[in-house]
């Protein structure tokens with residue numbers, strides 16, 4: 001397994017008493033946890049409990065109505081720090097006309113640092129998610145599971161310490177889920193942090209658990 005890049009330092013992700021209001025309704029209330037470098041959290045709860053909302057709030061994609069999100073030890077701990085995080089949601093934002101390799105090159109250039117060996121990282125990303133045989137295929141022709149693998153390849157192409165993953169194993173077959181598990185385990189081993197909303201187990205990872213109540217109202 002590849003993806004051996006050193007990560008920018010983050011000693012912990014602290015989510016302190018976070019609340020979120022959506023559509024005039026309180027969806028999350030008093031969510032509070034801290035993950036140290038190397039730790040993973042599986043966020044569970046019934047449909048509508050707020051799992052996706054929590055990930056998006058941590059990523060700074062939806063406003064929080066109270067509390068705070070901090071990346072300790074990074075110098076970025078005053079509020080959400082998007083450039084230290086990857087958010088991989090349900091909808092894989094892929095341009096259908098770009099090939100798999102072009103997509104990864106675009107991400108590496110657009111999101112990565114100019115000094116972090118972009119070309120090598122793109123090769124690593126193709127390899128890590130078994131995408132090399134699909135490198136020249138337009139993203140619009142990929143199957144659901146292949147699209148998902150391409151979305152996760154971004155995590156390798158652009159190293160960031162915090163991975164926020166919404167239903168990461170959805171649409172993945174057993175072999176791809178195992179690859180993803182190995183990728184997550186490697187990330188944690190290098191001091192990364194993972195928060196995953198999931199109804200399933202996370203293969204190869206033994207996460208802490210946060211079960212959101214069904215109705216925070």
Ligand SMILES: Nc1ncnc2c1ncn2[C@@H]1O[C@H](COP(=O)(O)OP(=O)(O)OP(=O)(O)O)[C@@H](O)[C@H]1O
Nearest residue numbers: 022023027045046047048049050051052053054197
């Ligand atoms: N843009 C929005 N505007 C208003 N309400 C929203 C919006 N997005 C989500 N919600 C509401 O927020 C609540 C939490 O939704 P969320 O998608 O976070 O749940 P979830 O736990 O991820 O669900 P699932 O398991 O079905 O994916 C739901 O009641 C949903 O209707």
